[in-house]
Amino acid sequence: MKKGFTLFEMIVAVGIFAxxxxxxxxxxxxxxxxxxxxxxxxxxxxxxxxxxxxxSKEIRTGTGFHCGIDLSDISDTPENCPPGGDGTPIGVxxxxxxARDVIVTYQIWQGQIIRIQGLSAACxxxxxxxxxxxxxxxxxxxxxxxxxxxxxxxxxxxxxQVIILLEGTVVGAKSKATSxxxxxxxxxxxxxxx
Numbered sequence: 150m151k152k153g154f155t156l157f158e159m160i161v162a163v164g165i166f167a168x169x170x171x172x173x174x175x176x177x178x179x180x181x182x183x184x185x186x187x188x189x190x191x192x193x194x195x196x197x198x199x200x201x202x203x204x205s206k207e208i209r210t211g212t213g214f215h216c217g218i219d220l221s222d223i224s225d226t227p228e229n230c231p232p233g234g235d236g237t238p239i240g241v242x243x244x245x246x247x248a249r250d251v252i253v254t255y256q257i258w259q260g261q262i263i264r265i266q267g268l269s270a271a272c273x274x275x276x277x278x279x280x281x282x283x284x285x286x287x288x289x290x291x292x293x294x295x296x297x298x299x300x301x302x303x304x305x306x307x308x309x310q311v312i313i314l315l316e317g318t319v320v321g322a323k324s325k326a327t328s329x330x331x332x333x334x335x336x337x338x339x340x341x342x343x
Contacts, residue, residue, distance in 0.1 A: 189285065190328050193319040196283040200262050201315060201332055203281055204255055209339050210248040214309045216299035217242030223254050223268055227302035232312060240297035243311065244268075255297075260289040262315075286317045286330070293317035301338075309338040 154162075208214075216230035217223060218238035230240040242256040254265040263278040272278035287293055296314040301307035315332040 186328075190319055190330075193283070193286045193317070193328075193330060196286055197315055197317060197330055197332055200281045201313065201334055204262075204313065205334055205336050207247050207253065208243075208245060208311055208336050211245040211253070212338065212340060213244075213246045214299050214302040214311060214338070215244040216240035216297050216302070217244060217254075217256075220256055220258070221270070223265065223270055225252055225268065227309075229299050229302045230297070231300045232298040240299060241295065243297040243299070243313075255295070257288045257293070257295045260287050260293070262288060262295055282317075285319060287319075288315075288317045311336045 213225050213227055215222075215224050215226055215228045217228070217240060218230060220242055222242050223244050225244065225246060230238050242254060244252060244254040247253050252267055254270070255262060256265070257263070258273050258278060259276075261280040261284070262282045263273070263280055265272060265278055270278075282288065288295060294314070294316045298312040298314075299309065301309040312335050313333065315330070317330050319328045319330065
């Protein structure tokens with residue numbers, strides 16, 4: 150008489166194998182999802198750091214710092230808006246003259262940081278303003294913001310200084326894949342304020 154597996158033993162073995170495979174595949178898919186989220190978060194951080202560094206380099210060599218309290222406040226007249234909870238207006242737009250004597254404004258438009266050249270924001274109406282952040286990062290309120298705090302602009306014998314605060318969220322393919330990002334930097338004008 151030959152010995153072998155019975156049909157019941159085969160069904161139990163296949164069932165156990167299938168259960169182990171489902172658990173293993175679920176774990177693998179969870180790890181892959183976590184890796185995708187980590188890569189998306191790192192990419193978004195890199196993008197915001199790049200945007201912050203690009204603005205910082207240009208602002209550092211600029212002059213005539215103007216902190217605008219609304220998106221239409223684009224001017225080449227020096228204006229402070231210092232940080233503080235004393236009712237001081239918060240800057241949402243920042244205009245200055247860069248090292249090439251070009252007037253530049255940074256602000257948020259349609260969830261992205263844009264760079265406007267000149268005193269006209271006409272590029273916003275036809276959506277041609279250069280964007281310096283990726284579409285993977287959402288800078289719209291209440292999840293995101295770009296604030297500028299300026300001190301020393303104008304004729305107060307202080308060296309101009311700018312604090313930039315960036316907050317945004319990573320836009321994931323699934324709503325549960327969003328993460329909040331925050332960056333802050335302080336920039337001093339490189340030229341001596343006269």
